Amino acid sequence: MEQNAWIHEQLQHLFTNTDDYNRRTLIKAAQDLIREQEKRIYQMEGEIEGTIWSPKRWGE
Template identity: 85%
Template sequence: MEQDTWIYEQLQQLLKTTDDYNRRVLIKATQDLIKEQEKRIYQMEGEIEGTIWSPKRWGE
């Protein structure tokens, strides 16, 4: 997750320095993608954790 934060901050700096509309859209879309990936990773980690500790799975 540290890398995601660093990349996001770098993209934010680029966003501040560019006036080109297409670049700004691409940078913003990339930032949105990073946030979505972080959210999905967090959800999957929770799902894995829940599955590991599920009493239904202990007998397998």
């Protein structure tokens, strides 16, 4: 997930270079949201792969 590495870097740069509490909170929430999306994508990819290799579910 190279695109996410870039956005994580940019958000971290913004986070460290601002003193405004509201902006820092928003940036932190964006970072958390992106991490959660990455985790869910990884989980769904694993579920898809597991379904592909499971003979029990081939007939569905």
